[in-house]
Amino acid sequence: VHLPPSSLLSFPPFPARRSSITEMASHIVGYPRMGPKRELKFALEAFWDGKSSAEELQKVAADLRSSIWKQMFSAGIKYIPSNTFSYYDQVLDTTAMLGAVPDRYGWNGGEIGFDVFFSMARGNASSPAMEMTKWFDTNYHYIVPELGPDVKFSYASHKAVNEYQEAKALGIDTVPVLVGPVTYLLLSKPSKGVDKTFDLLSLLDKVLPIYKEVISELKAAGASSIQLDEPTLVLDLDSTKLKAFTDAYASLESSFSGLNVIVETYFADVPAEAYNVLTSLSGVSGFGFDLVRGSKTMDLIKAGFPKDKHLFAGVVDGRNIWANDLAASLTTLSALEGIVGKDNLVVSTSCSLMHTAVDLVNETKLDEELKSWLAFAAQKVVEVNALSKALAGQKDEAFFSANAAALASRKSSPRVTNQAVQKAAAALKGSDHRRATNVTARLDAQQKMLNLPILPTTTIGSFPQTVELRRVRREYKAKKISEDEYVNSIKEEINKVVKLQEELDIDVLVHGEPERNDMVEYFGEQLSGFAFTVNGWVQSYGSRCVKPPIIYGDVSRPKAMTVFWSSMAQSMTSRPMKGMLTGPVTILNWSFVRNDQPRFETCYQIALAIKDEVEDLEKAGINVIQIDEAALREGLPLRKSEQAFYLEWAVHSFRITNVGVKDTTQIHTHMCYSHFNDIIHSIIDMDADVITIENSRSDEKLLSVFREGVKYGAGIGPGVYDIHSPRIPTADEIADRVDKMLAVLEKNILWVNPDCGLKTRKYPEVKPALSNMVEAAKVLRTKL
Ligand code: GLN
Numbered sequence: 018v019h020l021p022p023s024s025l026l027s028f029p030p031f032p033a034r035r036s037s038i039t040e041m042a043s044h045i046v047g048y049p050r051m052g053p054k055r056e057l058k059f060a061l062e063a064f065w066d067g068k069s070s071a072e073e074l075q076k077v078a079a080d081l082r083s084s085i086w087k088q089m090f091s092a093g094i095k096y097i098p099s100n101t102f103s104y105y106d107q108v109l110d111t112t113a114m115l116g117a118v119p120d121r122y123g124w125n126g127g128e129i130g131f132d133v134f135f136s137m138a139r140g141n142a143s144s145p146a147m148e149m150t151k152w153f154d155t156n157y158h159y160i161v162p163e164l165g166p167d168v169k170f171s172y173a174s175h176k177a178v179n180e181y182q183e184a185k186a187l188g189i190d191t192v193p194v195l196v197g198p199v200t201y202l203l204l205s206k207p208s209k210g211v212d213k214t215f216d217l218l219s220l221l222d223k224v225l226p227i228y229k230e231v232i233s234e235l236k237a238a239g240a241s242s243i244q245l246d247e248p249t250l251v252l253d254l255d256s257t258k259l260k261a262f263t264d265a266y267a268s269l270e271s272s273f274s275g276l277n278v279i280v281e282t283y284f285a286d287v288p289a290e291a292y293n294v295l296t297s298l299s300g301v302s303g304f305g306f307d308l309v310r311g312s313k314t315m316d317l318i319k320a321g322f323p324k325d326k327h328l329f330a331g332v333v334d335g336r337n338i339w340a341n342d343l344a345a346s347l348t349t350l351s352a353l354e355g356i357v358g359k360d361n362l363v364v365s366t367s368c369s370l371m372h373t374a375v376d377l378v379n380e381t382k383l384d385e386e387l388k389s390w391l392a393f394a395a396q397k398v399v400e401v402n403a404l405s406k407a408l409a410g411q412k413d414e415a416f417f418s419a420n421a422a423a424l425a426s427r428k429s430s431p432r433v434t435n436q437a438v439q440k441a442a443a444a445l446k447g448s449d450h451r452r453a454t455n456v457t458a459r460l461d462a463q464q465k466m467l468n469l470p471i472l473p474t475t476t477i478g479s480f481p482q483t484v485e486l487r488r489v490r491r492e493y494k495a496k497k498i499s500e501d502e503y504v505n506s507i508k509e510e511i512n513k514v515v516k517l518q519e520e521l522d523i524d525v526l527v528h529g530e531p532e533r534n535d536m537v538e539y540f541g542e543q544l545s546g547f548a549f550t551v552n553g554w555v556q557s558y559g560s561r562c563v564k565p566p567i568i569y570g571d572v573s574r575p576k577a578m579t580v581f582w583s584s585m586a587q588s589m590t591s592r593p594m595k596g597m598l599t600g601p602v603t604i605l606n607w608s609f610v611r612n613d614q615p616r617f618e619t620c621y622q623i624a625l626a627i628k629d630e631v632e633d634l635e636k637a638g639i640n641v642i643q644i645d646e647a648a649l650r651e652g653l654p655l656r657k658s659e660q661a662f663y664l665e666w667a668v669h670s671f672r673i674t675n676v677g678v679k680d681t682t683q684i685h686t687h688m689c690y691s692h693f694n695d696i697i698h699s700i701i702d703m704d705a706d707v708i709t710i711e712n713s714r715s716d717e718k719l720l721s722v723f724r725e726g727v728k729y730g731a732g733i734g735p736g737v738y739d740i741h742s743p744r745i746p747t748a749d750e751i752a753d754r755v756d757k758m759l760a761v762l763e764k765n766i767l768w769v770n771p772d773c774g775l776k777t778r779k780y781p782e783v784k785p786a787l788s789n790m791v792e793a794a795k796v797l798r799t800k801l
């Protein structure tokens with residue numbers, strides 16, 4: 018097995034090498050920030066908890082940045098990004114750069130420090146955090162800028178320049194990366210009190226002067242290239258929005274003089290009209306494309322690419338962990354070379370590598386065969402460089418043939434294929450699966466059995482994961498404690514959570530998920546076809562990371578996964594206990610999925626495995642089963658033309674999981690997002706009995722869909738408070754929220770619950786918050 022040498026830890030003495038033979042044109046769009054072992058996460062959390070100083074946090078961050086730059090430098094990358102580091106989020110960094118701090122954080126001007134920055138991200142004692150939402154179709158979340166006609170922009174964070182200088186002091190000339198001005202505005206929302214129809218792009222004239230200041234400062238500091246990320250160009254934008262790009266870049270053109278300006282796109286191909294706009298932007302010298310997801314980009318480039326401009330060809334997948342097919346990439350690159358010319362082609366990644374894992378070198382538990390099929394960020398940097406060297410006539414034959422051998426072994430491996438599963442899943446395509454009775458009749462049957470009060474209260478599943486709990490799981494995994502000890506500890510925890518919920522007088526209980534470290538990993542570990550990393554973390558938001566499983570083979574369920582714990586929990590209470598599962602679409606969307614068959618096939622395979630689990634839970638006497646589809650929305654393709662197909666197989670997969678249960682078994686689902694309006698009909702088509710859904714951080718955007726007259730007959734629990742923030746909501750505040758919901762939803766279908774699971778919170782926050790929630794429900798019941 019040939020593993021590319023790398024690792025931040027085993028980093029060679031610096032400066033190890035900088036090839037002087039040929040100027041190699043290689044580029045990395047962006048790099049993970051968290052560190053190979055989540056160093057930044059731990060530093061941030063220690064700082065937030067008051068356990069370390071700002072200087073200590075800054076030191077960890079600076080060390081991470083420098084090791085990343087040095088790594089790319091010694092790998093031979095020509096265009097090395099800077100300012101792709103962030104203490105929280107790159108969009109929030111841009112908000113800070115522009116001084117667009119919402120009034121409620123009491124910022125009085127001057128350079129924005131940790132205080133104001135983290136208040137915007139996480140809220141503070143007096144003000145809730147800013148809204149957070151999915152970054153395109155990834156599992157990364159950005160902080161949504163809040164803008165209005167009166168916002169006064171000012172240059173308030175010099176982070177981009179500081180980072181550029183920091184790298185320069187190390188002897189590395191980097192490409193500062195900024196979120197482009199048009200993308201920034203398109204990803205913003207009107208601030209509270211501002212008319213929802215406010216034209217955010219009307220702020221362009223106010224934003225551009227700040228960009229000009231930043232750019233001229235970068236130039237003064239010595240930057241020769243900058244990268245402006247404009248990923249919104251891959252969306253279906255109307256001509257007004259497209260014109261904003263033309264106008265913005267025309268206005269920036271004079272400040273671009275003397276600079277190489279790269280406009281980077283990613284996550285899909287650029288629609289034809291947008292492609293023309295993009296490649297005609299004034300003053301821009303290079304254009305970056307995602308050639309992995311952008312299946313039509315090749316045709317567009319063939320049809321015309323501006324003369325003497327650089328093409329940054331994103332052939333190495335930043336969204337996945339599979340080793341690149343180097344031979345295939347080389348063919349693609351050679352074809353592109355024929356179109357744009359040798360000097361104009363730059364080998365690149367499809368998007369920032371922040372969406373993939375950091376370094377394969379730290380994977381001690383994966384077997385060598387599987388490892389040979391993979392490449393994480395550090396290895397992808399090496400792949401990019403190997404491709405650019407090959408193009409320059411310095412092909413590393415050993416590296417290429419090791420890669421070809423690995424790919425061949427993956428293709429033919431018996432670990433990948435299970436004929437029975439292939440057949441069962443293939444049979445599902447094109448068929449329909451629905452519960453026989455309609456939802457209203459089912460809810461009646463369920464209510465007879467469950468006998469719940471009006472506005473029933475529940476939670477989403479997880480309870481706080483204490484240090485002690487993590488220790489128990491870790492020690493059990495490491496075989497330091499026996500199975501008995503483990504089961505007893507978890508049982509005790511479940512018992513504690515059950516008793517607490519009874520004390521709080523919650524109606525439908527959960528067991529708290531103490532046995533799970535992650536809602537996808539827990540299931541993946543028990544299914545075949547999945548592999549797990551030790552350090553394959555990917556940032557989700559702020560300091561939160563996820564460790565997506567790798568689906569490498571056909572999926573099946575050897576035995577029941579949750580029945581043991583759920584029946585134990587049910588035996589501790591006479592109240593209904595929800596069985597808690599993760600749905601197939603979420604397992605798919607939160608995993609690194611095999612790229613050798615269509616995604617829907619893999620999804621159907623998972624759906625069949627979850628279906629078996631649902632039926633086993635029902636047999637064990639669990640009458641309420643929640644099948645989380647937290648990530649259904651985020652898998653929605655960015656381009657409208659592809660959405661209907663996705664929704665059809667995704668919703669179908671969900672229905673397959675519970676098509677076999679009795680009318681009296683209540684199926685819940687849960688979703689972690691509020692942008693729900695455009696897919697409401699698909700959500701209704703999921704035909705769940707009850708849906709709980711994130712709502713509190715998005716100004717009740719969710720409710721507007723019902724206000725506009727969509728008929729909703731199933732149970733629904735829009736979250737009544739934000740669990741992403743340590744802030745404790747008052748009962749009045751919660752009652753107010755529920756009141757607003759009652760204005761648009763029938764009282765007999767409304768549930769009262771938090772936005773999401775409570776796993777990241779602490780008991781001193783959770784107890785009063787839930788107590789206030791139950792109190793609010795009780796007060797309202799007396800009025801109905
Ligand atoms: N049941 C899960 C939990 O409560 C759901 C988490 C999620 O939606 N992200 O933790």
Ligand code: ZN
Nearest residue numbers: 688689773774
């Ligand atoms: Zn959630």
